[in-house]
Amino acid sequence: MRWTSIVAIYLLFWSLSAFLVLPFGVRTHEEAGADRVPGQADSAPHDYRFGKLILRTTIVAAVLFGLYYANYVNGWITPADLDYSR
Structure with missing residues (x-):
């Protein structure tokens, strides 16, 4: 497998x-238990940590x-093995 294919498939994953x-x-x-900002969606995260998301995503x-x-x-x-048309 070429390294470019490896990078592309990894980025898809x-x-x-x-x-x-x-x-x-x-x-x-x-x-x-914190106060909401006026106009904020009810489902908005309280403390969004982008770095933590990137780390977890990279590991998975x-x-x-x-x-x-x-x-x-x-x-x-x-x-x-996945050919079920037989």
Whole structure:
């Protein structure tokens, strides 16, 4: 596998992981016991930490990509295994 393919596939896993990780650990102002800003949505996060999101996303993406690459090298699941039209 070329290194450009590795980077592209990792970035796909990273963007997927960002959406998977996004709702975890988020507390609203009501849950945190803080006052809301006038006009703020009820579901807006109280203390949004972008760095923590990036770190969690990177870890999840690395694990998922590691599994994908191990499958690519070892051939555990092949396209023939997923062909149900037979």
